Amino acid sequence: xxxxxxxxxxxxxxxxKDVELRCDPISGHTALYWYRQSLGQGLEFLIYFQxxxxxxxxxxxxxxxxxxxxGGSVSTLTIQRTQQExxxxxxxxxxxxxxxNLFFGEGSRLTVL
Amino acid sequence: GQxxxxxxxxxxxxxxxxxxxxxxxxSIFNTWLWYKQDPGEGPVLLIALYKAGxxxxxxxxxxxxxxxxxxxxxxxxxxxxxxxxxxFCAGQLRAGSYQLTFGKGTKLSVIP
Numbered sequence: 694x695x696x697x698x699x700x701x702x703x704x705x706x707x708x709x710k711d712v713e714l715r716c717d718p719i720s721g722h723t724a725l726y727w728y729r730q731s732l733g734q735g736l737e738f739l740i741y742f743q744x745x746x747x748x749x750x751x752x753x754x755x756x757x758x759x760x761x762x763x764g765g766s767v768s769t770l771t772i773q774r775t776q777q778e779x780x781x782x783x784x785x786x787x788x789x790x791x792x793x794n795l796f797f798g799e800g801s802r803l804t805v806l
Numbered sequence: 807g808q809x810x811x812x813x814x815x816x817x818x819x820x821x822x823x824x825x826x827x828x829x830x831x832x833s834i835f836n837t838w839l840w841y842k843q844d845p846g847e848g849p850v851l852l853i854a855l856y857k858a859g860x861x862x863x864x865x866x867x868x869x870x871x872x873x874x875x876x877x878x879x880x881x882x883x884x885x886x887x888x889x890x891x892x893x894f895c896a897g898q899l900r901a902g903s904y905q906l907t908f909g910k911g912t913k914l915s916v917i918p
Contacts, residue, residue: 697848724904735812735894735910736849743904751905784848791904792856793839793896797848 695719697798699785705804706775714770714801718787725768726788726795727760731781739783742768775805812895812909819885820917827912828879829895837898838871838878839906844891852893853880885916 698717706712718725727739738752742762753759757775762768772779782802786795812829819825829838837856841849853864855871855878862869868881878897882889892911899907 726904726906728908733910735810736896736908738905738907741904749905786848788904791898791902793837793854793898793906794851795849795906797850799846799848 697785697787697796699783699798699801701801702799703802703804705806707806708777709774711771711773712775712803714772714783714785714803716768716770716785716787716798718766718768718785719796720766722787722789722796723765724788724791725762726786727768727770728784728786729781730784730800736784739770772803775803777805779803780805810895810897810907810909812912814912815910816913816915818915818917821885821887823885825882825885825889825914826879827893827914828877829897829909830877831897832876833899834875835897835899835907836875836901836903838869839896839898840867840869840878840880841894841896841908842891843894843911849894882914885914887916887918890914890916 700715724743726741728736742748757773760770782800784800786797839854840852843849853869858875860871866883894911895909896906
């Protein structure tokens with residue numbers, strides 16, 4: 694597609710349930726990132742994938758968070774046993790190189806009740 | 807992790823005024839970038855800076871990469887209503903690193 698596509702755009706779940714957020718990057722972009730944006734906060738780095746290299750998972754806040762990228766394209770961020778503090782907008786971005794020009798999706802807004 | 811201190815947190819200005827915001831860090835950054843986020847959208851890159859001392863313009867926007875490599879500023883001249891949004895600075899700690907660290911943003915409101 695023309696841009697980074699994320700789904701769902703909004704997700705409301707109950708505490709303790711698992712959620713999956715999907716990201717479809719720009720075709721040909723080798724790097725894919727997940728960031729979390731809480732209300733009034735900046736963007737918190739979660740994880741990035743670059744080509745066939747091992748992902749940089751250093752930003753994942755707990756072992757309840759995991760992500761995978763299949764076939765070097767689509768990525769899924771999974772949050773297990775969701776907590777209320779997981780409520781945020783989860784932004785996915787992709788880039789062609791390492792010069793910092795990230796193209797962001799519109800985000801998936803997660804609300805944990 | 808590394809922190810970027812962005813200021814001010816918010817600004818209210820009259821249409822036509824100039825705006826200045828900045829970002830500082832205790833760490834040396836290899837790259838500085840400025841993004842803008844409109845409501846309900848993801849951030850969009852405005853300006854990228856790759857060399858210490860570099861001054862770059864993009865229309866009414868001007869940004870500089872500080873000589874110490876620990877700071878950057880963004881100026882917007884003759885503000886217009888569509889400048890409203892949240893402006894984020896971001897930096898890369900190491901050359902070739904894919905990880906970007908973001909500031910907490912400056913929320914800009916323009917009064918017509």
